[in-house]
Amino acid sequence: MRQYIKSIVELNDNPKSRVFAYIVQVLILVSIISFSYETVPDLEPGTRKILRAIEVFCVIVFTLEYLLRIYCSDKKSAFIFSFYGIIDFLAILPFYLALGIDLRSLRALRFLRLFRIFKLMRYNRALAHFSRAINRAKEEILLFLFVTLILIYFSAVGIYYFENAAQPEHFSSIFDSLWWAIITLTTVGYGDVYPITVGGKVFTFFILMIGLGIVAIPTGIISSALTKSVDKKEED
The missing domain is CATH 1.20.120.350 (Voltage-gated potassium channels. Chain C)
Structure with a gap:
C-alpha cells in the first residue's frame, strides 16, 4: 500500500x-x-x-x-x-x-x-529547473548577499559623513542613511532622499555605478546555473 x-x-x-x-x-x-x-x-x-x-x-x-x-x-x-x-x-x-x-x-x-x-x-518542470538552479548557485548567491550588505553599510556611512551637516533631518544617523543606501544601490531612486553637497553627489555617482553591477550580478549567476540545470536534464 x-x-x-x-x-x-x-x-x-x-x-x-x-x-x-x-x-x-x-x-x-x-x-x-x-x-x-x-x-x-x-x-x-x-x-x-x-x-x-x-x-x-x-x-x-x-x-x-x-x-x-x-x-x-x-x-x-x-x-x-x-x-x-x-x-x-x-x-x-x-x-x-x-x-x-x-x-x-x-x-x-x-x-x-x-x-x-x-x-x-x-x-512544473520549468519551475523545477529554476529551483535546481537556485540550489546550484546558493553559495554564490549567499556570497553576493553578504557583499551587498557590506556595500549597503559602507554607502550609509559614506553618505552620512557627506550629508549629515547639510541635511540633518534626512541623514541624522547611519541608521537613517541606510534607507538612502538601499534605494540607491538597488537603483530604485525614489527621490525622497538625495544628496545636495558636491561630495555627496560625487559619492552617489560611484555608488550608482556599483549599484548597476549589483543588479546584474545575481541575474548572471542564476542564468548560468539555470543553463547548467537544463543541460544536465537533457543529458539525463
Whole structure:
C-alpha cells in the first residue's frame, strides 16, 4: 500500500500520478484566486461562505497530501525539513492557527497562504529547473548577499559623513542613511532622499555605478546555473 500511494503522490511517469498532480495544481490556483477575491470589499455573506468552503476543502486536500508525503517518505525527518516539506507545511499552517482566532489580530497569517504558490514548483518542470538552479548557485548567491550588505553599510556611512551637516533631518544617523543606501544601490531612486553637497553627489555617482553591477550580478549567476540545470536534464 505504501509503495502504491508513493507511486501516485510522488511524480512518476504514470497516469494516476499525473492526474493527482493536475488536481493539486488546480486546487492551488483556485486557493490563490479565492484568497485574492476575499480582499474585495463589501462581499455578500453568501459569497464569503462559498470562499470559506473552498478554503476548507483546499486545506483538507493539502493536509492529506502533506501527511501522505510524510507517510511515503523513506526519510521522514528529511522530507519534513526539506524545501518542499516546509512549503507544504506553511501552505496549511495559517488555516489551523486561525481556527477560533479573530483574524483581525493575526492578519499576517493570511500572507502565509501565498506559500501555496511555491507548491507549484513541484509540479512544473520549468519551475523545477529554476529551483535546481537556485540550489546550484546558493553559495554564490549567499556570497553576493553578504557583499551587498557590506556595500549597503559602507554607502550609509559614506553618505552620512557627506550629508549629515547639510541635511540633518534626512541623514541624522547611519541608521537613517541606510534607507538612502538601499534605494540607491538597488537603483530604485525614489527621490525622497538625495544628496545636495558636491561630495555627496560625487559619492552617489560611484555608488550608482556599483549599484548597476549589483543588479546584474545575481541575474548572471542564476542564468548560468539555470543553463547548467537544463543541460544536465537533457543529458539525463
